[in-house]
Amino acid sequence: MTRLPNFHAAKWDEPVVMQLGRPGGRGQLFPAPEPEVAETVGANPVPEAMRRKDRPVLPEITEFEAQRHYLHLSQMTLGMMGVSLFGTCTMKYNSKTSEFATWRPEIAEVHPYQHPDTLQGVLEIMHDFGGILQSLSGMDQFVFQPGGGADAAYTMTAVARAYWADRGQLGQRTEMVTSIQAHPCNPATAAAAGFTVINLPLEENGYPSLEALKAAVSERTALIMLNNPDDMGIYNPEIRDWVKAAKDVGALCFYDHANFNGVMGKLSARELGFDACMFMLHKTFGAPKAGGGPAVGAFGCTAELAPYMPAPIVVKQGDTYALDEDRPKSCGKIREFWGNVPQVVKAYAWARAMGAEGIQMASDISVVANNYMDHRLAQLPGIARSNPDVTKRRMEMTRWSLAPLHEETGIGTVEIANRMADYGIDPWWMSHEPWIVPQPFTPEAGELWSKEDIDLWIDVLAKIMQEARENPELVRTAPHNQPIAQVKGDAFEDPSQWAMTWRAFVRKRDQAAAQGAA
Amino acid sequence: MTGPTRAHPWMANSAPGMIDAMLAEIGASSVAEVFEQIPADHFRKTPLSLPPQLSSEMELKRDLLSKLRKNATCETNLSFLGAGVWQHHVPAIVDEIVGRTEFATNVWGSYQSDHGRNQAWFEFSSQLGALLNLDVVQLPVYSWGCAIGHAIRMAARKTGRKKVLLARLSDPERLSVIRTYCQPQEMESAIEIVFVEHEAGSGRFDLADLKSKLGPDVAAVYFENPAYLGTIETGAAEIARMARAAGAETIVGVDPISLGVMAAPGDYGADIVTGPVQPLGVHMNCGGGVGGFIASRDEPDYVHQYNGFLVSIAETVQPGQFGFGLACPHQNSYGQREHGNDWTGNSTYLWAIAGAVYMSLLGPEGFREVGTLIISRARYAARLLSQVPGVRIHWPDTTFKEFVVNFDETGLTVAEINDRLRARGIFGGKDLSGEGLGLGQSALWCVTEVHSAADIRHATNSLSEVLK
Incomplete structure (x- = not known):
């Protein structure tokens, strides 16, 4: 076994920022209005009825204190500073070259309503990157307005509404069909868009049966939303028949390409028959996740669906680039403006730095590395691979179950995740709801992490499993080397305790103290 | 397997021999074998058609900058655009x-x-x-x-x-x-x-x-x-x-x-x-x-x-x-x-x-100061612009940082005026004339703490000149 790191996270015991500072402390000054301005408009132009009378209860700290406080908080965030094999999120290196490019004023200090003549550089990048995604997917047009993968799924439902409304069938096409293991965003966005969701159950082989799909789709089906491979690492080999069955009843077919990393350069959504797909640029295309955005769900579709996409669309006219807002059949906007432009630039940079050969190699590596990990994990007693009947090699990730160890020791996947951080390893991804696999965990190696990183990750897991058997209390009470001890969960569902702001916390604390005194 | 002959800086296992080492450990004879779940006829037939790889950081940076430099920015121009995205000072x-x-x-x-x-x-x-x-x-x-x-x-x-x-x-x-x-x-x-x-x-x-x-x-x-x-x-x-x-x-x-x-x-x-x-x-x-x-x-x-x-x-x-x-x-x-x-x-x-x-940087006093500065300068801008012949302010003295400037009496469209201003390094306000609000040839101008009184006078003078 490799030597495990003797790690301890930064522990600053940092107060909440509201507790810092002193009356009159300042972190940022603004000039007073120029004399001619004040003379013209008076001292306080805000209408009397709308003036603020109280002083907002904000911290009063110096510039350095703000810097020090938030640097401390950044240091108490593990990020992926150790090893993060966080499945379903495809942890990649986020290039600083492209990050720094987007901090330049040519992106940072640009307004989306500027005249297109002044936006030719960014429009060119968005146009060219659209072309890259067209090649990878076979789709005819991409748009970057959706602010994440879920928002791209929502875009699909909005496009489907516009498509069916244009055909006078929105009143009839009221259903969306998906699999129970599809990412929650697919059923959730379809429901929020007004569709009735039909979830197909899984069979032994890991995916729903074609017969179940055929029984579920009808002239009421507006669309189907599928991912493939799924989070178990299982590829549905009947996907072409699925698309055909859906199309036989006229339904639209959406490919949630969240799990693109293992098949990029190898599959084309269009060749498989899909009408539309989405890519997560903050995942597969190397833009940072930033703890949950700004993200981009790039939405692409066929020329037939393109008129229904949200506007604007970046178009090339001769040698210049323009924004096409005049799209009368468009579903309307999903979000203001054109999307998280800096992330699109970073994804473009990723695709250029990788090139076709690098992208092919990355999907090779991610599937080989996962199979290497599977091979090693299979040798650890106490864990079991999901869908044991599926003996073929999995794709770029595999869902595992800790159920045997849990039964043996009482230690489950949450406790192990907490303990992993004590070794500088990011807590693993378990599973989306519902947990079909008991005590799940889902590692994904991707192309970034070295074989040594993967070995270290597995060795840490093996060590913690040993701890679970020899000293379960150590694992149950973990973490021990983190900025704070285990957070107690009882406040989170209790209106008398939860506090989403400092003022709510202070109010409830004082109320509780008053009650205690009474 | 095809691929770059040099290891890629973003892929540890692209170093020579790493893939083969893992394949050997799992008992697979080729990369193709790990994709055994995918039916042969599912693999794409159309070859990828992507622009050439920019494998070095230097080449990548050059490509990004050569494109981005074609943008004009609100840092080198004087912009009065707002409407959902506003130019404010970022500490x-x-x-x-x-x-x-x-x-x-x-x-x-x-x-x-x-x-x-x-x-x-x-x-x-x-x-x-x-x-x-x-x-x-x-x-x-x-x-x-x-x-x-x-x-x-x-x-x-x-x-x-x-x-x-x-x-x-x-x-x-x-x-x-x-x-x-x-x-x-x-x-x-x-x-x-x-x-x-x-x-x-x-x-x-x-x-x-x-x-x-x-x-x-x-x-x-x-x-x-x-x-x-x-x-x-x-x-x-x-x-x-x-x-x-x-x-x-x-x-x-x-x-x-x-x-x-x-x-x-x-x-x-x-x-x-x-x-x-x-x-x-x-x-x-x-x-x-x-x-x-x-x-x-x-x-x-x-x-x-x-x-x-x-x-x-x-x-x-x-x-x-x-x-x-x-x-x-x-x-x-x-x-x-x-x-x-x-x-x-x-x-x-x-x-x-x-x-x-x-x-946390602004605190209560910073918010008071920035709010005062914004509304004061915006009101000042509205007042100055209203003195330009042909220019009228809708709802003067009722606004915070944005206000409607009407150009009906100039005989020009907002688009024409903004074109002329842009030639002088000024991005005029958002054109409202196509929005069906019944405001004629109007633009939504935005003034914030980044616009000094001198900037505002410069914009006013420029507007006067382009309307002559």
């Missing part, structure tokens, strides 16, 4: 903190391993709550328009009603998003949007018209303060009172940078408050800096309608120590799929950290 510390790699790369660990980030999130909500005078602030959603859409849906679920009243003078960009969230009318669960007219002299809500449209079927009244066209809604408390009397929720949209000088919406009867996060320390980013917050009072009826992440402070098992975690996590789509409140996913949470740093 350097904010950029340093949101540029920290730990904040850029983290995804979702445990409450302990994400402690610093979660605390920063809580501090965003706490400081914004102090500006709003409200106890619950959700982490931001994708944009202000999306926040309004979710807020309307919250109100519809809470009241069981399916109609929302909002201003006819709404931003078409946000309104388009709101329409998306309210669904097409032919759907059973659609929320109907009904416009409220405005007072001709002030741009504010016409309260008589509002009264005539309020009824037992109205879920919510939505208004902005300041509104799309910059006007300050002095009748805010009365609107909220009227809505409450009709059993409807009052949803308000506010500009958080105004809240050092303008009344907190929690103090004039707002039930749900939304707004943009971009003014709080986020660069314009060509529109990629937007995010939208949602806030309310701390009542379970409201808390249980939120769609996203509510970060609560909580004790740890160590006495006296606090951490942070998600309150009511089972009501969102991660917890309940299609039965959750709307949906959630990746959002704009890095901008919550930007906002936390920004608000």
Whole structure:
């Protein structure tokens, strides 16, 4: 076994920022209005009825204190500073070259309503990157307005509404069909868009049966939303028949390409028959996740669906680039403006730095590395691979179950995740709801992490499993080397305790103290 | 296997022999073997057609910069564009903190391993709550328009009603998003949007018209303060009172940078408050800096309608120590799929950290100063521009940082005037003439703390010259 790191996270015991500072402390000054301005408009132009009378209860700290406080908080965030094999999120290196490019004023200090003549550089990048995604997917047009993968799924439902409304069938096409293991965003966005969701159950082989799909789709089906491979690492080999069955009843077919990393350069959504797909640029295309955005769900579709996409669309006219807002059949906007432009630039940079050969190699590596990990994990007693009947090699990730160890020791996947951080390893991804696999965990190696990183990750897991058997209390009470001890969960569902702001916390604390005194 | 002969700097296992070593350990004879689940006829037939690889950092940087340099920026030009994205000063510390790699790369660990980030999130909500005078602030959603859409849906679920009243003078960009969230009318669960007219002299809500449209079927009244066209809604408390009397929720949209000088919406009867996060320390980013917050009072009826992440402070098992975690996590789509409140996913949470740093730097006095500076300079700009022959200001002396400049009497279109200004390094305000607002050849100009009195005089003089 490799030597495990003797790690301890930064522990600053940092107060909440509201507790810092002193009356009159300042972190940022603004000039007073120029004399001619004040003379013209008076001292306080805000209408009397709308003036603020109280002083907002904000911290009063110096510039350095703000810097020090938030640097401390950044240091108490593990990020992926150790090893993060966080499945379903495809942890990649986020290039600083492209990050720094987007901090330049040519992106940072640009307004989306500027005249297109002044936006030719960014429009060119968005146009060219659209072309890259067209090649990878076979789709005819991409748009970057959706602010994440879920928002791209929502875009699909909005496009489907516009498509069916244009055909006078929105009143009839009221259903969306998906699999129970599809990412929650697919059923959730379809429901929020007004569709009735039909979830197909899984069979032994890991995916729903074609017969179940055929029984579920009808002239009421507006669309189907599928991912493939799924989070178990299982590829549905009947996907072409699925698309055909859906199309036989006229339904639209959406490919949630969240799990693109293992098949990029190898599959084309269009060749498989899909009408539309989405890519997560903050995942597969190397833009940072930033703890949950700004993200981009790039939405692409066929020329037939393109008129229904949200506007604007970046178009090339001769040698210049323009924004096409005049799209009368468009579903309307999903979000203001054109999307998280800096992330699109970073994804473009990723695709250029990788090139076709690098992208092919990355999907090779991610599937080989996962199979290497599977091979090693299979040798650890106490864990079991999901869908044991599926003996073929999995794709770029595999869902595992800790159920045997849990039964043996009482230690489950949450406790192990907490303990992993004590070794500088990011807590693993378990599973989306519902947990079909008991005590799940889902590692994904991707192309970034070295074989040594993967070995270290597995060795840490093996060590913690040993701890679970020899000293379960150590694992149950973990973490021990983190900025704070285990957070107690009882406040989170209790209106008398939860506090989403400092003022709510202070109010409830004082109320509780008053009650205690009474 | 084809591939680069040199290892790629972003792929450790692209070093020579690494793939083969792993294949040997798993007993596979080729890379193709690990793809055994995919039927042969599923593999793509069309070869990839991508631009050539830029394998070195130097080449990549050159390509990015050669393209980006074709943009003209609001740093080297004088811009008066606003309308959903505004040019505000971003303190350097904010950029340093949101540029920290730990904040850029983290995804979702445990409450302990994400402690610093979660605390920063809580501090965003706490400081914004102090500006709003409200106890619950959700982490931001994708944009202000999306926040309004979710807020309307919250109100519809809470009241069981399916109609929302909002201003006819709404931003078409946000309104388009709101329409998306309210669904097409032919759907059973659609929320109907009904416009409220405005007072001709002030741009504010016409309260008589509002009264005539309020009824037992109205879920919510939505208004902005300041509104799309910059006007300050002095009748805010009365609107909220009227809505409450009709059993409807009052949803308000506010500009958080105004809240050092303008009344907190929690103090004039707002039930749900939304707004943009971009003014709080986020660069314009060509529109990629937007995010939208949602806030309310701390009542379970409201808390249980939120769609996203509510970060609560909580004790740890160590006495006296606090951490942070998600309150009511089972009501969102991660917890309940299609039965959750709307949906959630990746959002704009890095901008919550930007906002936390920004608000901590400004403090109460910084917000008072910046608010005073913005409204003063904007009013000054409106006054100066109104003195240019042919130029008129709609609703003078009623606005915060944006205002409507009308050019009807110049005989020129906004597009023509903005073309002439652009040739002089000035980006004129957003053209409103195509928006069907009945304002003729008008533009929405935005003036903030970044515009000095000299900048404003320069713009005024330039406008005078191009109109000659």
